[in-house]
Amino acid sequence: MAAVKVDTERKPGSQVVLSVEVDADQVSKSIDQAYSRLAPRVRIAGFRPGKAPRPMIEREIGWPALRQEALDLLLATAYNSALDEAGLDPIDVPRVEVQQFDRGQTMRFTATVSVKPEITLKEYKDIRVPRPRTEIGDVDVDEAIERLRGRFAELHAVERPVQAGDFLTVDTHILKSGAVLIGESQTDAQLEVDRERLIPGLAEGLTGQAIGESRDIRLTLPADYPKKDLAGSDVIFRVTVKSIKERRLPALDDELARQVGRGQTLAELRQEVRDELQEAAHQADEQRFENDVLKALDERMEAEIPEALIDREVNRRLRELELRLQEQGVKMERYLEYTNSSLDVMKAEHRPQAVQKVRLELALETIAEREGLTVSEGEIEEAVTNALAEDEQVSRRTRDLRTADPVRAYFRHQLLMRKTIDYLSAMAAPESSDTMEPPAEAKELEHAGQSASERERKTRGKKER
Numbered sequence: 001m002a003a004v005k006v007d008t009e010r011k012p013g014s015q016v017v018l019s020v021e022v023d024a025d026q027v028s029k030s031i032d033q034a035y036s037r038l039a040p041r042v043r044i045a046g047f048r049p050g051k052a053p054r055p056m057i058e059r060e061i062g063w064p065a066l067r068q069e070a071l072d073l074l075l076a077t078a079y080n081s082a083l084d085e086a087g088l089d090p091i092d093v094p095r096v097e098v099q100q101f102d103r104g105q106t107m108r109f110t111a112t113v114s115v116k117p118e119i120t121l122k123e124y125k126d127i128r129v130p131r132p133r134t135e136i137g138d139v140d141v142d143e144a145i146e147r148l149r150g151r152f153a154e155l156h157a158v159e160r161p162v163q164a165g166d167f168l169t170v171d172t173h174i175l176k177s178g179a180v181l182i183g184e185s186q187t188d189a190q191l192e193v194d195r196e197r198l199i200p201g202l203a204e205g206l207t208g209q210a211i212g213e214s215r216d217i218r219l220t221l222p223a224d225y226p227k228k229d230l231a232g233s234d235v236i237f238r239v240t241v242k243s244i245k246e247r248r249l250p251a252l253d254d255e256l257a258r259q260v261g262r263g264q265t266l267a268e269l270r271q272e273v274r275d276e277l278q279e280a281a282h283q284a285d286e287q288r289f290e291n292d293v294l295k296a297l298d299e300r301m302e303a304e305i306p307e308a309l310i311d312r313e314v315n316r317r318l319r320e321l322e323l324r325l326q327e328q329g330v331k332m333e334r335y336l337e338y339t340n341s342s343l344d345v346m347k348a349e350h351r352p353q354a355v356q357k358v359r360l361e362l363a364l365e366t367i368a369e370r371e372g373l374t375v376s377e378g379e380i381e382e383a384v385t386n387a388l389a390e391d392e393q394v395s396r397r398t399r400d401l402r403t404a405d406p407v408r409a410y411f412r413h414q415l416l417m418r419k420t421i422d423y424l425s426a427m428a429a430p431e432s433s434d435t436m437e438p439p440a441e442a443k444e445l446e447h448a449g450q451s452a453s454e455r456e457r458k459t460r461g462k463k464e465r
Contacts (some may be wrong), residue, residue, distance in 0.1 A: 004078055006085045014117040014306040018094075020082045020105040026074060031103065034069035035061075071101050077312055079111055088115055092308035114308035119366045122300040127428045129292040134281040135272055144273050149252070155245040162209045162244055166193045169243040175216075175236040184230075187241065199225075202237060213238045214240040226341060290421060293428045294360055305355060314347050315353035319344075364420040373423060375415045383411045 003026065007019040035058065040050040042060045050057070058066060080092065090113035100108040155167055162168065168191045174184035195203035205217030217237040225231040250256050257269035322332045336342060367373075384407060 004081045004085060006082045008086050008088075011112075012304070013114070014304060015114050016086075016088060018082050018086060018088075018111045018113065020078060020107075020109050020111065022074065022078045024104055024106050026078075027070070027101065027105065027107050028103070030070040030074035031066065033073050034066055038066065038069055067101065071098065074107065075109070077110070078107065082111065088113065090115060091306065091312070095114065114306040116305060116309075117303045118361065119362055120302040121363060121366050124297055124300055124367065124424065125427055127293060127296045127300075127424065129296060129428045130447050131289045131429055132285040135286050136277045136281055140277055141270055141274050143254070144277060145256075145270065148247040148273070149256065150247075152256070152259055153247045153249050153288050156248055158244050158246050160244070162193060162206050162241060163246070164193050164195070164203065164207065165247060167191070167245045167247065168193065168206070168241055171240045171242065173238040174230075175238060176230075176233060181230075181235075199237075199347060203239070206239065206241075209239070211241050211244055214238065215395055226338070233403075274327065289429075290425055293424050296420070296428070297363055297424065298356075298359060301359060303359065303362060305358055305362075309358045310351065310354050313358050314350045317350045317354060318343070318346060360392065361417060364417050367424070368416055368420045371420075373416065373419050373425065375412050379415055380411050383415055387411070 003023065003034055005021040009017045009019070011017060037052075037055065038061050039057050042052070042057050043049060044052040044060060046052075075096065075098070079096070083090065092114045094111040094113045096109055096111045098107070098109040100106065158166075170186075170189050170191055172186045172189055173182045192197075192205050193206055199219055199222060201219050202217060205215065205219075209215055215238070219237050221230050221233050221235060223231050250259060252266065254265045257266055258262045260269065262272045263269045308409060325332060325335050336346075416424055
C-alpha cells in the first residue's frame with residue numbers, strides 16, 4: 001500500500017471529498033514500473049526489444065503514454081490507502097480528479113465518494129403494534145370451494161343464445177369510419193363473455209346473440225388499448241358467433257373431494273380448505289403486523305439518503321425484472337415497447353419503493369449494530385444449502401456458489417435483516433410486557449436465526465405455488 005497523506009471534507013448528501021497526497025518517491029517508483037511494462041513492446045532498429053537506452057525508449061513511448069501507465073498503476077493503490085487512512089467504506093465508485101502527477105513531484109488528487117449516511121434513530125424499544133388475528137368463517141370456505149369447482153368445470157356445447165359466462169368461438173372485425181381495420185380481424189377466436197375482462201360494452205352486446213348471427217356492436221376502445229393509435233377511438237366490433245359452450249360445475253358432493261384430491265368426503269374437503277385458508281390468513285396477519293412495526297420504525301428515523309444508494313436499489317430492481325422477463329423469453333426492450341414505457345420512466349416508478357427499502361435497511365443495520373445482533377457461519381451455510389437445494393438449475397457450479405464471497409455476503413445480509421425484524425417484532429407484540437428483556441441473549445439470537453432461515457424457505461415456497 002502506498003504511503004499517503006489525507007484530508008477529508010464532508011459534503012451534503014453523505015458525500016466525502018478526500019484530498020490525497022503521495023510522496024515523490026512513490027511517483028518515481030510508479031514511473032519505473034510503467035517503463036518496465038512498456039519498454040519490451042518498443043522496437044528500435046539495432047536493439048533487442050527493451051534493450052535500447054532508456055532515453056531512446058522513453059522518446060518512443062512518449063511521456064503522455066508513460067505518465068498514464070504510471071498513473072494507472074499508482075492511483076488505485078493510493079486511493080485504497082487513502083480510504084484506510086480516513087476509515088471510510090464508500091458505497092459507490094469515486095469521482096477522481098488528478099491535480100498533479102509528474103517526475104520529481106508529489107502526486108495530488110481528490111476523490112469524491114458517497115458513504116452511508118449518519119442515522120438519527122429515536123427510541124425503538126417502545127414500539128407497540130396490535131397483532132391482527134383473522135378468523136376464517138363458513139362464507140370464506142364456501143367461496144373457496146366455489147373457486148375449486150370452477151377449476152374443475154367442464155364446457156358443454158349448447159344451442160341457445162349467448163349468456164354471461166359462456167365461452168364462444170367467434171370471427172371478429174374492427175371497423176372505424178366504416179372501414180375494416182387491417183390487422184384487427186380474427187378467425188375462430190376464443191372468447192369468454194365476462195364483462196370484467198372484455199372491452200366495456202362488448203359482453204352486453206354479445207348477450208342474446210345466436211349461433212351463426214352477426215352483430216355490429218358500437219364500442220369505445222379503452223385508453224389502455226394495446227394499439228395506441230386506436231386507444232380511445234369509437235369503433236364497431238363486428239362479431240359472428242360460430243359456437244357457444246356453457247361452463248358446468250361439478251356437483252357439490254363427496255366425489256368433488258376425490259376429484260380435487262383433498263380427502264374422501266365433502267366434510268374432509270371443507271376442513272382442509274378451512275385449514276389452508278386459516279394458515280394463509282395467519283401469514284397475511286403476520287405480514288401486516290410486521291409492516292406496521294417497520295412503519296413505526298421508519299417514523300422514528302431521520303437520515304439524508306445518498307443518491308448512490310437509491311440508484312443502486314433502483315438498478316437492482318430493474319435487473320430482477322429483466323431476469324424474470326428473460327425466464328419468460330421476453331427481452332426488456334420488447335417489454336418496454338409493449339408497455340409504452342422507457343427505462344427512465346421505470347426508474348422513476350421504482351424510486352419511491354427504492355427509497356423506502358434503503359431507509360428500512362439503514363435503520364435495521366443500525367439496530368443490529370447497537371444490539372449486537374450477528375449471523376453465524378452455520379446460519380449462512382444452512383441458508384445457502386437450502387437455496388441451492390431449491391434451484392434445479394444448479395449443478396457443477398454448486399460448490400463455487402456455496403463458497404463465493406458475494407453469495408455468502410448476500411445471505412449474511414438477508415439473515416441479519418430478518419433477525420433484526422424478528423427482534424423488533426418480539427418487542428412490539430402487545431403481549432410483550434414493558435419489563436421484558438430484549439431478546440438479545442445468545443440462545444434467543446440463535447433461535448431468531450433459525451426461524452429466519454425457516455421463514456425464508458416457507459415464504460419462497462408459498463410464492464412459488
